[in-house]
Each structure stands twice: as C-alpha cells, then as structure tokens.
Amino acid sequence: MLETMRWEDNKLVLLDQTKLPLEICYFSCQTYHDVICAIKKLVVRGAPAIGAAAAYGMALAALDCCRDDLNKCREELSRAAEALAASRPTAVNLFWALDRIKQIIRQEITCEDLFERILKEAHAIFQEDILINKKIGQFGAQLVPPGATVLTHCNAGAFATGGYGTALGVIRAAREEGKKIQVFADETRPLLQGARLTAFELMQEKIPVTLITDNMAGYVMKKGLIDLIIVGADRVTAHGDVANKIGTYSLAVLAKEHQIPFYVAAPLSTFDFTLCSGDEIPIEERDGKEVREVFGHLTAPVDVPVFNPAFDVTPHQLITAIITEKGVIHRPDAHAVREVVGTEN
Numbered sequence: 001m002l003e004t005m006r007w008e009d010n011k012l013v014l015l016d017q018t019k020l021p022l023e024i025c026y027f028s029c030q031t032y033h034d035v036i037c038a039i040k041k042l043v044v045r046g047a048p049a050i051g052a053a054a055a056y057g058m059a060l061a062a063l064d065c066c067r068d069d070l071n072k073c074r075e076e077l078s079r080a081a082e083a084l085a086a087s088r089p090t091a092v093n094l095f096w097a098l099d100r101i102k103q104i105i106r107q108e109i110t111c112e113d114l115f116e117r118i119l120k121e122a123h124a125i126f127q128e129d130i131l132i133n134k135k136i137g138q139f140g141a142q143l144v145p146p147g148a149t150v151l152t153h154c155n156a157g158a159f160a161t162g163g164y165g166t167a168l169g170v171i172r173a174a175r176e177e178g179k180k181i182q183v184f185a186d187e188t189r190p191l192l193q194g195a196r197l198t199a200f201e202l203m204q205e206k207i208p209v210t211l212i213t214d215n216m217a218g219y220v221m222k223k224g225l226i227d228l229i230i231v232g233a234d235r236v237t238a239h240g241d242v243a244n245k246i247g248t249y250s251l252a253v254l255a256k257e258h259q260i261p262f263y264v265a266a267p268l269s270t271f272d273f274t275l276c277s278g279d280e281i282p283i284e285e286r287d288g289k290e291v292r293e294v295f296g297h298l299t300a301p302v303d304v305p306v307f308n309p310a311f312d313v314t315p316h317q318l319i320t321a322i323i324t325e326k327g328v329i330h331r332p333d334a335h336a337v338r339e340v341v342g343t344e345n
C-alpha cells in the first residue's frame with residue numbers, strides 16, 4: 001500500500017491524493033504553509049491523516065524558527081498552530097494533534113531541543129494511528145459476517161489515516177480472519193474520494209469492490225445487496241452524534257428504512273467530548289467550483305449558485321454501533337460512550 005506521508009530530509013512528503021488514481025505523485029512540504037495548502041486542497045485528507053500532517057507541519061515550523069530565543073520561537077509556533085488550525089474546521093483530529101504539539105511547546109525545554117521533541121511527537125501520532133486502526137479493525141471484524149457485502153462511503157482507508165484505515169481497516173481485518181467480504185463503494189461526490197481512492201485502495205489489494213454512484217445507494221439496499229454499512233468519521237460528540245462526509249446521513253436514514261446495520265469506525269482522537277449535540281459541529285463549506293465542475297471540466301452553468309457542505313451529521317439514534325480501539329459502543333448515547341471510552345481522549 002502506498003504511504004500517505006513520510007518525513008524525509010527534514011521535509012514532509014505527502015502522497016498527492018488529488019492526483020489519484022490516474023497519477024501517483026508526491027507533494028513535498030518544506031514549510032508549515034505548504035502543509036496548510038496541502039490540507040486545504042485535499043492533497044492530504046481524512047481526519048487522522050490531517051492531524052498527523054499538521055503535527056509534522058509544526059515540526060517544519062520549529063525547524064524554521066527555533067534558533068536561540070525560546071520566547072520568540074514559542075510566539076512563531078503559536079502563529080503556526082493557529083494557521084494550521086484554520087485550514088479545515090470539521091475533523092477534530094487536526095485540533096487534537098495540534099494540542100499534543102502545544103503540550104510539548106509548553107514544557108521547560110531549550111530552543112535546540114524543541115524541533116526534535118516536536119518531530120518525535122509527530123512521528124508518534126502517525127505511528128500510533130496505524131496500531132489504533134488495527135485495534136479498531138479487530139473489534140469491527142467481529143461485527144462482519146462471513147460472506148458479507150459492505151457498503152462504504154468516501155474514503156476511510158489507509159489514505160485517510162496513518163495506514164490500514166478505520167472503516168476499510170474493519171474490512172481488511174475481516175478478510176485477514178478469512179472472511180470473504182465484498183464492498184460496494186459510493187463514488188462520493190463532489191470530490192469522488194470513493195471512486196478515486198477507496199476503489200483504487202481496495203483493488204490494489206484485490207478486495208472485491210463495486211463502484212456505485214451516490215444516488216444508487218438506496219436502490220442497492222432495497223434490492224437486498226447490502227448486509228451492513230461501515231463509514232469513517234471526522235468528529236464524534238460525547239453523545240455519539242457523528243460528522244462525516246456529506247451523504248453519510250442519507251445512508252443512515254436509508255439503512256434504518258431497510259433495517260441494515262449502520263456502523264461508524266473512529267479512533268478516540270476523533271471524539272470531541274466538549275460537544276454533546278452534532279448540531280454544534282462546524283461543517284466546512286467548500287468552493288462551489290467543486291460542484292459546478294468535475295476536475296476542471298464545467299458541468300453546470302458557470303454562474304449557477306452552489307451550496308457545497310463537505311460534511312453532514314448523523315444523529316446517534318441512527319447508528320447501530322461506533323467501533324473504536326477501546327471497544328464497540330453499541331446503540332451509542334452519552335452513557336454508552338462513557339462506558340466504553342470514558343470522557344477524555
């Protein structure tokens with residue numbers, strides 16, 4: 001599997017996900033400004049991957065500013081953290097990762113050591129994520145019957161994380177247990193993460209995948225082709241409401257109508273215990289060009305008004321279970337979340 005990112009020669013090298021699946025190329029970040037640009041353009045995307053990239057962005061900022069005056073360095077790092085935090089509003093992993101780096105900066109430390117300590121923490125965030133995804137996979141695989149057909153949305157796979165994936169990690173783990181699983185993948189308009197990334201990722205590993213357009217999801221459920229749905233998350237509240245790629249809520253409503261289990265796979269780093277209701281989650285609205293065009297090809301009137309929310313919120317009442325690295329939160333609500341994951345992340 002292609003690496004989502006790697007630290008090389010004091011640069012952050014990102015797999016350029018805007019070019020997949022047609023081109024495999026890399027975007028080299030030499031400054032934290034480069035990382036901000038990469039996050040905004042979805043060169044790197046997916047809640048855990050965004051968090052890891054931002055942590056490495058702070059390492060680049062420290063490399064650039066940590067000379068001698070610790071206070072000056074801390075001021076510059078504070079500006080870098082603020083700018084990185086403003087790159088995308090919904091995925092809470094971005095802020096969780098930056099908070100971990102800020103804890104390093106607050107410690108009694110010399111300017112010389114700051115860069116090394118921040119880089120070490122960024123590596124830890126990246127490598128921990130892969131291990132966490134494998135734990136999520138192990139818990140989630142128990143919910144996947146042999147021979148099941150799983151519908152997924154967007155890309156919550158290796159490309160969205162440090163590796164292995166959350167929703168796709170459950171599928172990988174089930175197959176590693178010998179279960180014959182096949183996947184239906186929503187293309188996921190407007191940026192087609194399902195068509196471009198999930199289909200590509202699964203075919204690379206010869207995991208049977210069928211691509212459908214988003215508006216086919218109800219039809220395949222009604223035809224009885226789908227046994228369960230597994231999606232990722234960008235933010236989970238203390239009550240278990242989930243923000244995820246736009247179209248996820250529609251799938252949850254359809255799943256309820258067709259009595260199909262609806263699962264969310266998410267690490268604790270995607271939980272935001274400061275929020276109870278999903279209505280409080282900031283939903284990113286992106287440029288209308290993403291809807292008017294398909295990768296530069298105009299498919300609508302150039303001046304047609306567009307509404308382009310990148311995420312929606314699925315209330316916990318529509319979620320069968322949330323799969324985490326600490327266990328499965330069945331019938332999620334405030335109590336069930338506390339029982340399994342506590343109230344801190």
Ligand SMILES: CSC[C@H]1O[C@H](OP(=O)(O)O)[C@H](O)[C@@H]1O
Binds near residue numbers: 046156167193233
């Ligand atoms: C494992 S998090 C993946 C999550 O992130 C995606 O959004 P985007 O591609 O805009 O970063 C989508 O919501 C996925 O479920």
